[in-house]
Amino acid sequence: MEIIVSEDADQSLTHPLVRTHPVTGRKALFVSPVYTVGIEGFEAKEAQAILGFLFGHITQDRFVYRHKWRPNMLLMWDNRCTVHLAEGGYDGHLRLMHRTTVAGDKPV
Known part of the structure; x- marks a missing residue:
């Protein structure tokens, strides 16, 4: 796997713990066991x-979707x-990923 590192990858950013979805208006927790390292204040x-x-x-079974992969x-x-978190399910098969990120809003 090739990972292209950018200088921005090491930035420390502050985001709200609860954010409002800009399209639906619904509130959602904006935390990640991988990236959230503290709470300001x-x-x-x-x-x-x-x-x-x-x-x-956020990791309770009632909030978790586990995908069963099939070809294509x-x-x-x-x-x-x-x-999201990859937990496998593709053993013995090629795992091909393409990531598209659309520039967007700042979390509020």
Whole structure:
């Protein structure tokens, strides 16, 4: 796999924990066990406790979709309201991914 690294990849950004989807107006937690490292205004220990609770909440089975791959499938999702993680399901097969990112709004 080839990963093209950019200088922007190491940026530290601040985003709201709850964001409003710009199209639907619905509220969504905007946290990720991979990328969310703290909460502005909270001590690290307290922030980690809150984030641990939120990570547990967003990964409950009732919120999880597990995809069963078949040949020639295409899967798309909206990163503004989705946490995603590859868990396999393609063993012994070529995994080909193309990522398209559309410039958009700043999380609010």
